[in-house]
Amino acid sequence: MTHVVPPNNEDILAAARRVLDIEGRALAVLSARLGNEFAQAVRLILDSPGRVVVSGLGKSGHIARKIAATMASTGTPAYFVHAAEALHGDLGMIHRDDVLIALSNSGETAELLAIVPLVRRQGGRTVAMTGKPGSTLATLADVHLDAGVDMEACPLNLAPTASTTCALALGDALAVALLDARGFREDDFARSHPGGALGRRLLTHVRDVMRPADSVPTIGVDATVTEALLQITRGGMGMTVVVDAVGAVAGVFTDGDLRRAIDRVGDVRTVPVADVMSRNPKSIAEDRLAAEAADLMETRRVNQLLVTDRNGSLAGALTMHDLMQAKVI
Structure with a gap:
């Protein structure tokens, strides 16, 4: 094993700042790239009489779970379905009136590629969020949202870092755009968070x-x-x-x-x-x-x-x- 000299404080801070700089630049590029596809995704969800189902695997699955939770707490009925579990029974949780948001950085996650055609076959609409506009998942979906990054913040350019940050931010942008379009306000938020500080402030007389x-x-x-x-x-x-x-x-x-x-x-x-x-x-x-x-x-x-x-x-x-x-x- 190669002997590694313990880093000093300056080295630690420099590494941390590099991560934040890379992720900050990735978010700036994502913001500049945002276009009509994003508006189409928002309208598709607004026009749907059903719920939003968010799915993914691995790190994308963690991000998908957070996006579903944020939507649910801001006026858009949403829940998370694990992509692998969907192929073993949980697909029955997705109805024809629902909108599926499928997350995969590569756009080639096998489980999602199996789910999307089944959802579309029963009449459901799909939004893909990937890092590859030309991927299979991107072409299968009704709407594709490009969350791609030039490089990860990981020094090996392997661990999902900048890509997951962009996917999470894009999910937050969707949730807030939907919140604004629905006229969701503080008292609505409080009713979804009765145990929180804001809920107490807005619900306690x-x-x-x-x-x-x-x-x-x-x-x-x-x-x-x-x-x-x-x-x-x-x-x-x-x-x-x-x-x-x-x-x-x-x-x-x-x-x-x-x-x-x-x-x-x-x-x-x-x-x-x-x-x-x-x-x-x-x-x-x-x-x-x-x-x-x-x-x-x-x-x-x-x-x-x-x-x-x-x-x-x-x-x-x-x-x-x-x-x-x-x-x-």
């Missing part, structure tokens, strides 16, 4: 995270600051709502109000809370998004918000901590 009115600390407008402090301590929200004789909200008394009152008055223990509370407190409707409540708190620099129902009555309250626990922020 104030009513889902607020503390109901009967759990919000409340005190009468004729109470003293000492009594208000006891309510704040019991409530654990850093505030108490102050209500008038008929139960309507007159204001709130917060930790911040207490500090300001001490600075101004000194001993505030017997001071009426009505003299030092915040009048016209900030509020938000319970049917608004929790993310809007977070934005309002940050803009107004407050840590608590009152929540109102559709009649304008007190429905509850929430704090910045409540939003953090719900992972809205």
Whole structure:
């Protein structure tokens, strides 16, 4: 075995930059080469009443799986079928209304060459994504997308690197073009990702995270600051709502109000809370998004918000901590 001198940091970084430079140039060439065939592929998928089936083998299979997942999460019903498994029963998953996207850098993958004629025979449409426009797969398909590269980033020019990057990017371009054509927006994306951060921001409403009115600390407008402090301590929200004789909200008394009152008055223990509370407190409707409540708190620099129902009555309250626990922020 040939003795290899361990590389220094500069050698490691130079090798990494070479990979990125080669792949970056390949993507630039791919972008410049994009033409009517791409638009035809998008229209073919848009016009299809079925789903998109993405298939490939080896590294192309991994890319195909990612493309299917990206499409499915951005408004284009899609799934991955392993090319070899398709020849042993899974071909039944592909219907005549579906569009098959077949990935093969060489364009000569035997399993795909066997699948495409069968799909077309039953009425399905096909898009080939290869690195060889003159390959068998390219000529069999209804539409061919050229993802070819001049060289791989692998120093041996063997391992799929730049070619898989271009295929993945071309798949992303398809997914986003379809997303845009379908008018797919943030709320649609959130419904496909209810467990993710964006899903929580766009699907979680104030009513889902607020503390109901009967759990919000409340005190009468004729109470003293000492009594208000006891309510704040019991409530654990850093505030108490102050209500008038008929139960309507007159204001709130917060930790911040207490500090300001001490600075101004000194001993505030017997001071009426009505003299030092915040009048016209900030509020938000319970049917608004929790993310809007977070934005309002940050803009107004407050840590608590009152929540109102559709009649304008007190429905509850929430704090910045409540939003953090719900992972809205």
